Amino acid sequence: MLHDPNHLYIFDTTLRDGEQVPGCQLTTPEKIEIAKDLEKLGVDIIEAGFPVSSPGDFQSVVALSQAVNDVIICALTRANQNDIDVAAEALKYAKRPRIHTGIGSSDMHIKYKFNSTREEILERAVAAVKHAKSYVEDVEFYAEDAGRADLEFLAKMIESVIAAGATVVNIPDTNGYCLPDQYGAKIKYLKENVRNIDQAIISAHCHNDLGLATANSIAAIQNGARQVECTINGIGERAGNTSLEEVAMILKVHNQSFGSLTSNIDSRMFTYLSRKVSEMMNMPVQPNKAIVGRNAFAHSSGIHQDGFLKHRENYEIIRPEDVGLDEADIILTARSGRHALKHHLERLGFHLEKMILQIAINAFWFWPTKRKIFVMMT
Template structure:
């Protein structure tokens, strides 16, 4: 039985999904869960892309102990230096270098000849080897590259010390047979290929990411790369859980397995869905709400007689279980702490107390608080007090059919003031958002609005996800409440707070950069003045 390593890129490629905007504390929460899930490698981000990404990668690298932590870098010394700064604190750091190798990428994206790409690649790997012992090299758009040129570049990077070779199907173009043949060609035509691990990275533009990945595994790759729930650019990446469960369920055919803790599958999926705001389709394989549901009478009859008639996987295999420790009105802090441990929720003391308060408030409205309720409340409260922000204090909505809705709303501002305003709208949500605009004093455009419930039943919590644009920036937000309108207001404010936090952070970084530039210019000017002094003046200056 071959062991296949899992390279998770949810925090890098997954976060590039349209509309996804994760905060640092949310990335850290996902990183902890990926570690619990047992991924071999987690790509924490692209350190050179922004200060926020750099800080997230550095924080994740400092706390993750049981997985390799990787950072993406272009083939430039600046990117490599930045990645080392972010990853140097990791127990097991990996640099993930990439460059395009297809004719269309080399000509139009990089504006380089094949020889220039080869030269740049060799120089980058050689430079990176000063810092990193573990270097993964990726040929972007490998499946549309010339195999002979690909073999030349791979041979060169292996000689320079690359340890993993990744041949991504960057645009989801290839077919299962072609992808398997590409890996076989490389194994047959690259000297020293046995010294490195081969990796597959598939996108789902034509809906073939899973079968292409499985074909690559059949062709001998040692690692596959993907994301939780298959999120990512355009149509997304291969869904890690689907490949893992295919290998586990059909060991007889694939003769390969991962080291994932499969019982953590559902929890990992739900966490990523909640924090990214990307719902899992009910009919999605493995983790969809209907994956183990049987509606047809014939199917129900078969399952009641023998589950194996229509279930090829046991629900418990991916983490479905009954609520063995229900949280209710009389539950105390200890019970909630144990439940948080069961759910893999990591909170500091202040965050836990905020969660406990929220749970207690919810138990006044519903008899038993479900695991999904606790997870929703936890991810709504984590990081809430990390920076000054607008916060909903009170909300009153007046509505009747066929008339204009009116909202009166109170907010606490980042300065600690409590302000109050009223506005109208064609509906309750529009009235709420008009009121928030007045209070904040900004024109805000609502780009997307989605609502879902944490569980079934009329007492379920409402989870609202929005995307807004303000001052030329866009941001997403999430709000949770037992009341749909309060959840809508919270989501809108969360999106605004994220945009404002990003602007503040960007302004701070620009100020630091300007200060550093001025200091450097002053130093150069000082050195220039010293060089123009006479020997006597120079001696006096030294004295």
């Protein structure tokens, strides 16, 4: 698989890892609707499901394969022949199919999950990739719990699966364990010590157990990863996955730090798609969530409001329009000052002289009930 080193591939797993959250199950028609929006958003890969896990997941992969045209459709498997056979069958209508197979790479998983040895795990990893390769050209391998894996063994595993035909190698921080410098160093080590690493894309798949999923994904990009696995609103197992909208906007805001690296993401769809996924999956977005939270562009402190109204960039590094919002919110609270109140009054068509404005401000500050009514009106 040829890849552009200046392109960041966005691998969306909202419909697989995101849907593993209790209570978030979607119907196949709902998945198709979201998948078509993800295609418009500009993601490169959609992980459509884990076909062997249930008839519903199998059918969803089939349906999504038929519904989208330009995006790679990916199906997850474990490192065994039956999983891969079922995934290949589910992907038979995909224009651009990918099988995503893998196995544990940490000694913790090797001993306590698989009751196995490093040698046996390595054999199973290589065999799985070769079997997947017999069905599709594009094979991604995940080294589960790579965040806690021994570096030398991890490098040996990655080199072996690339030699077996893997086109993408996924280095998951499965438990959200790593610090950004640790995860970045792990990616750098693989770049420098895996002899055939230039034949595959390195992918970052980070979980948010310590609130570091996005930071770890950015550290991975800075050290050579060129695919990020993420979800809308950062939903996913336990504390969630890397947030797609956060990664995309970090690249946009800090474009000079990433050189010529680009993605196909149309950030203007974020607010719409965030709300849609939240409603369909019954997963409310926390108000202070970066980029798409209700308060992400809301200013309530008088000092902030004054600075914002004088010059927007005093308190905003992202334009609301860039993520699909019409404008920022100036929220009138007990901490609001003259400038904010004047702004809202003028927006309503009231241009008050200085003395009258002061009376209005005093009334707003000292009459809580009337202030509440005024805020509701504005």
